[in-house]
Amino acid sequence: MTGPWVRRLANLLVAIGVIGAALGVLDFVNALTQVSASVKATVRVAPSGCCGDARVELPGVTLADGWLLPANGPDGLSASPSAGQLRIEAWGSTAPEQALANAELLVGGVGFLLGALLIRPVLVALSEGRPFRRGNARRITLVAVTVAVTGVLVPLPSQLAGLRIAQRTGLETELVHGVTVPLAPLLTGALVLAVAAAFRAGERLTRESEEMAADLQGLV
Amino acid sequence: MTEEHRVVCHLDRLLAARGLTLVQLSALTGITVVNLSVLKNDRGRAVRFSTLTALCDALACQPGDLFSVH
Numbered sequence: 001m002t003g004p005w006v007r008r009l010a011n012l013l014v015a016i017g018v019i020g021a022a023l024g025v026l027d028f029v030n031a032l033t034q035v036s037a038s039v040k041a042t043v044r045v046a047p048s049g050c051c052g053d054a055r056v057e058l059p060g061v062t063l064a065d066g067w068l069l070p071a072n073g074p075d076g077l078s079a080s081p082s083a084g085q086l087r088i089e090a091w092g093s094t095a096p097e098q099a100l101a102n103a104e105l106l107v108g109g110v111g112f113l114l115g116a117l118l119i120r121p122v123l124v125a126l127s128e129g130r131p132f133r134r135g136n137a138r139r140i141t142l143v144a145v146t147v148a149v150t151g152v153l154v155p156l157p158s159q160l161a162g163l164r165i166a167q168r169t170g171l172e173t174e175l176v177h178g179v180t181v182p183l184a185p186l187l188t189g190a191l192v193l194a195v196a197a198a199f200r201a202g203e204r205l206t207r208e209s210e211e212m213a214a215d216l217q218g219l220v
Numbered sequence: 221m222t223e224e225h226r227v228v229c230h231l232d233r234l235l236a237a238r239g240l241t242l243v244q245l246s247a248l249t250g251i252t253v254v255n256l257s258v259l260k261n262d263r264g265r266a267v268r269f270s271t272l273t274a275l276c277d278a279l280a281c282q283p284g285d286l287f288s289v290h
Contacts, residue, residue, distance in 0.1 A: 217265065219264075219265065219266040220251070220258050220264045
């Protein structure tokens with residue numbers, strides 16, 4: 001995995017990260033200017049008993065067929081269901097609701113940028129044929145942490161926003177209280193940690209072989 | 221990683237005393253002329269025991285005659 005295209009890939013990743021983070025900041029700032037306007041967020045829906053269908057009531061309107069049909073209520077409150085989730089939209093948003101509902105791109109973008117900046121020196125070292133350059137294992141470890149933390153954090157603000165909106169609009173009785181933490185990013189992070197461990201072993205072997213070569217210089 | 225040392229090789233003196241050249245010593249010991257030259261010019265940083273034994277056998281001397289610490 002050597003050659004100029006690896007270096008170009010590294011630069012491309014950083015560029016995508018910069019654009020993503022910038023868009024995230026713009027989106028976030030824009031959202032904060034929309035306080036009291038409409039806000040959208042996703043909430044999980046569960047039946048109030050042990051099993052069966054969940055019923056969600058909008059103020060003034062009961063969904064005709066459980067939560068499987070989209071519906072519009074008064075005062076601009078609407079809901080769109082999919083696979084146990086409701087994408088709700090409500091007017092009269094508060095600043096925390098807007099901030100949480102629009103933090104996804106910001107968290108994802110900043111996380112991607114951080115990961116891209118960390119992985120760039122590793123890719124550059126790869127392109128120069130020196131994958132086990134000192135510090136690469138530490139960078140990959142930080143990438144693993146970034147992947148895991150970002151992956152877990154990205155969906156959380158939207159869920160928290162959903163809970164706040166549901167509470168404010170009186171929908172909370174049929175909604176799951178709390179948030180769902182995705183586990184897949186943790187597995188991905190663990191996998192990257194394993195790669196970091198392999199790189200750490202490679203760094204140690206490279207260092208030892210360099211020391212051995214230095215010892216052999218001048219040996220007769 | 222270069223470590224300073226004060227070991228001096230007296231191969232040139234021993235060669236002169238015995239009327240030998242590096243090429244002849246190389247033939248006697250099996251050590252390459254390049255390596256003998258490294259030793260003679262104090263550019264060596266380490267010596268194998270096998271090299272030392274061969275040199276001492278060929279020059280009929282002890283390691284202390286070959287090296288000293290200044």
